[in-house]
Amino acid sequence: MFKSNIRDDAGSGAGEVSRHSTLKYPFRLNFYEKPPLGDVTIEEFELFAIDRLRVLGEIESSWARNRPSEEVRKVVGDQCAKYVPLSNNTAKTVELDEQRRKDHIGHFVLRLAFCRSEELRRRFVKAETALFRVRYDADDTLERQQFLKSMKFDWSGITHEEGIALQDQLNTLIGAPEENTDFSGFLKVKWTRIPDLVEKRKVVLKGGWAFVPATEQSALVFHEFQTTLECALEATSKALPRLDEDTRIIPLLNNLSQGFLSGASFDWGSSTATTAGGVTADMIDEMARKHFPFCMRYQHEELRKRKHLPHFSRLEYGLFLKVLGLPIEEALIFWRKSFSKITDDKFNKEYKYNIRHSFGLEGKRANYPAKTCMQIIMERGQKDMECHGCPFATFASENLQTALMSMYNVGSQDMGEILHLVKGQHYHVACTRVWEISHGVKKGAGLDGESVTHPNLYAAKSREFEKARTKQESGEDVVMAEG
Incomplete structure (x- = not known):
């Protein structure tokens, strides 16, 4: 305790x-x-x-x-x-x-x-x-x-008499000459304490005891x-x-x-600070296609189809856009254009306050952070027309496959791996694989070897990757021109 x-x-x-x-x-x-x-x-x-x-x-x-x-x-x-x-x-x-x-x-x-x-x-x-x-x-x-x-582990060394009695088996186990009689490096323990070594036949067994060579003693410690x-x-x-x-x-x-x-154990360090770079409302459509994780891209596409999003979806997606770098002025423009079926008066009365509130400009004026993967996974949306939450956790298998193929061009071989990860509830690892696949990065090399733990981390790493690749391609062009 x-x-x-x-x-x-x-x-x-x-x-x-x-x-x-x-x-x-x-x-x-x-x-x-x-x-x-x-x-x-x-x-x-x-x-x-x-x-x-x-x-x-x-x-x-x-x-x-x-x-x-x-x-x-x-x-x-x-x-x-x-x-x-x-x-x-x-x-x-x-x-x-x-x-x-x-x-x-x-x-x-x-x-x-x-x-x-x-x-x-x-x-x-x-x-x-x-x-x-x-x-x-x-x-x-x-x-x-x-x-x-x-x-001071309660292990005992092997006696000379025990070593001589098991000389052939012990020498065979460690690859020593038949005449070897030095077994001082062996330990004697109950075999039930090292089932892994017994299964792999890396010890000598006799009378319920296991005789463990020095090279395998770390297994005892573990x-x-x-x-x-x-x-x-x-x-x-x-x-x-x-x-x-x-x-x-x-x-x-x-x-x-x-x-x-x-599976997502911590907050991303930049989740409460907007990303520098001057994101505007007109940039969101292209950024969604190129840089957004599944959860945010799905909500963006639903917004474009419905011309509206329910409350919790607006909150989740709006905070993501704020941290992405969309300032309040552009956020108001973005949401007003997106809600094209309603009048200015309705927008100002029913939605404008909440948008400003999420930026800390109304109410208690708190600087609300974007939601982490952990929060998004635990919220479990997809009810009563809501489209927030983690699609890996909420989508049926067929819907998940269809969405991943259309949004991220995931092939059949990679799809099998992703579905296996989802079945094991490793949603953040599945999201990381989608990042790697969509960016043409080999397995395990994306996001500096770590896994996605925050939607804004996914987007930030995607934008960094694009900038680095553009810079590299530009450099290669210069070299070719000089040649």
Whole structure:
């Protein structure tokens, strides 16, 4: 159970650990057996969890996209370096304890968020174990050995008598000469603790015991991490009801778990700021065709056909256009021209106020952000003539195929992959594949190796891609002209 004190202020707290003092977190690796103690601000509570969730979300996306293990390690390593960096003890220019404190707290916040159902626990354990595996493989050899010694696992070495009795099998397993009698590198554990190694025939079995060679001992560590976390989550789930009265914490935990289940775990950093570039009302039709994600392009086409959009669709699409870079003056022009069947008086009375309100010019004058993929997926539109929501989540299979073929020219081979992703509820990964297909980018190379998590991120990356390609083509033309 997470026992830290939560503060509403964003103060740094006392007792900062000096880089040159004894480290509070002596190792980069962590089994998270002890909860973080001390003060944690509300801002840290949320930020640390969201940053960690970015990494876990990308791990799940990598699995959904069938990335090879080497590519997964690289993607996860890049994500960790960006959001949850952990340096080795030899690093001289970073605050090691601060890095490891963030990692520690982030893990325990997500443990609170994901302990509440069997499905959440299963996915959390799987992703966290994969993260630990990447860090374990990348860790400094000496530090890793010191960490393992500090854990004091209840494994036993093999005795000389046991080694001699199994000499032929053990030497065959490690490819050693028949006369070899040095089995000091083997460990002896109950076979039930390493079912994966047993299935792959990478151990010698006798009397319910498995004799594990040194080259496979990392599997023991990973299994121990997984088992420890599974037990901890069960214990946390029983203690969680004690938090029900804390109105600050429960909404954050709900948001984190819903984001994880929807496959889109965090907000895009630019979701509240408009994109520079002077977007005008007359540019929207072409931009929709070239740069909009499925959800926004579908709403745009519905707007053109109906000459109108229902309330929630207008809100979702209007905020997307605002962040895209459409200023209030052009937004009023765009919506007025789009609602061509109504009079100016009706438009001014029934729609103009809401448009200005979304820009923070009416009412409480809040700067409303565009909706994230998580929010759009969870809203589930397509009811009572509404057309908001994520089409990947709401469209029937036949309608989805027809729309993707007509809007993005998705072929039959790619369509099968997208439908498989949708069936597994990996909607954001399916959207990412559509981006790659429509931009002629090889699988896994779109959006800097990450997945779509926000409609405006999709559009921004599309516009960046077009600018880069135009610049490259222009440069190639110059070279040819000079030749």
